[in-house]
Amino acid sequence: EAQVTQNPRYLITVTGKKLTVTCSQNMNHEYMSWYRQDPGLGLRQIYYSMNVEVTDKGDVPEGYKVSRKEKRNFPLILESPSPNQTSLYFCASSFVGLGPYNEQFFGPGTRLTVL
Amino acid sequence: AQKVTQAQTEISVVEKEDVTLDCVYETRDTTYYLFWYKQPPSGELVFLIRRNSFDEQNEISGRYSWNFQKSTSSFNFTITASQVVDSAVYFCALSGALTGANNLFFGTGTRLTVIP
Numbered sequence: 560e561a562q563v564t565q566n567p568r569y570l571i572t573v574t575g576k577k578l579t580v581t582c583s584q585n586m587n588h589e590y591m592s593w594y595r596q597d598p599g600l601g602l603r604q605i606y607y608s609m610n611v612e613v614t615d616k617g618d619v620p621e622g623y624k625v626s627r628k629e630k631r632n633f634p635l636i637l638e639s640p641s642p643n644q645t646s647l648y649f650c651a652s653s654f655v656g657l658g659p660y661n662e663q664f665f666g667p668g669t670r671l672t673v674l
Numbered sequence: 675a676q677k678v679t680q681a682q683t684e685i686s687v688v689e690k691e692d693v694t695l696d697c698v699y700e701t702r703d704t705t706y707y708l709f710w711y712k713q714p715p716s717g718e719l720v721f722l723i724r725r726n727s728f729d730e731q732n733e734i735s736g737r738y739s740w741n742f743q744k745s746t747s748s749f750n751f752t753i754t755a756s757q758v759v760d761s762a763v764y765f766c767a768l769s770g771a772l773t774g775a776n777n778l779f780f781g782t783g784t785r786l787t788v789i790p
Contacts, residue, residue, distance in 0.1 A: 601678075
C-alpha cells in the first residue's frame with residue numbers, strides 16, 4: 560500500500576530535550592516536505608527536499624533541522640524543543656513537478672507537546 | 675509570493691442545507707494549481723480536488739462542486755445537501771512554479787459544523 564508513515568504519532572516532551580520525528584514513504588518520491596499546523600494559522604511549511612541531499616527552508620524553519628540521506632526518509636529534528644513548537648506536524652511526499660497526476664501524499668500527523 | 679485567504683473561520687449549517695466555502699488566492703505564477711483538503715476530527719488530511727490554472731471548468735463530484743474563477747482569483751467549494759459527516763476543517767491550498775512546484779501554501783482553514 561502506498562503510504563507516508565510518521566513516528567511517533569503522539570509525543571509529549573520537555574523543553575530542551577532533543578527529539579526526532581521520522582517520516583518514511585514507499586512510493587519512490589523525490590519530493591518530501593514537513594508542515595506544521597497551528598490553530599488559526601493553517602499549515603505552514605517548515606522544510607522541504609527535492610531529492611537526496613537536497614533540502615531547503617520553507618516559511619518557518621527556525622528551530623528545526625532536517626536531513627535527506629535516503630530517498631525514502633526525511634526526519635525532522637528538534638535539537639532543543641521549546642513550547643512554541645507544540646503543534647501538529649505533517650510529512651508529505653510526491654514526485655517532483657506540477658504534473659496533473661502528481662498527487663501529494665500526506666502522513667497521518669504527529670501531535671507534539673513541549674512542556 | 676503565494677497567498678491563500680479563507681475568510682470564513684467557522685460556519686455552522688443545519689443538515690441538508692447547502693454551504694459554500696470561500697477561497698481567494700494571490701500568485702504571480704501563470705501556471706499554478708489549487709487544491710482543497712478536508713481534515714475530519716480524526717486529524718488526517720484528505721485530498722478532495724486539484725485544479726490547474728488553465729482549466730476554469732467547474733467540477734462536480736457527487737454533492738461537492740467547485741467554482742474556479744481566475745477573474746476574481748477565487749476557488750470556492752460548495753457542498754450540497756450537507757451531512758453530519760461533512761463536519762470538518764477544510765483547507766484551500768496553492769502551488770506554483772515560482773515558489774517550487776510542489777510546495778503548498780495553505781489558507782487558515784474553515785471549520786464546518788453540520789448540525790443534525
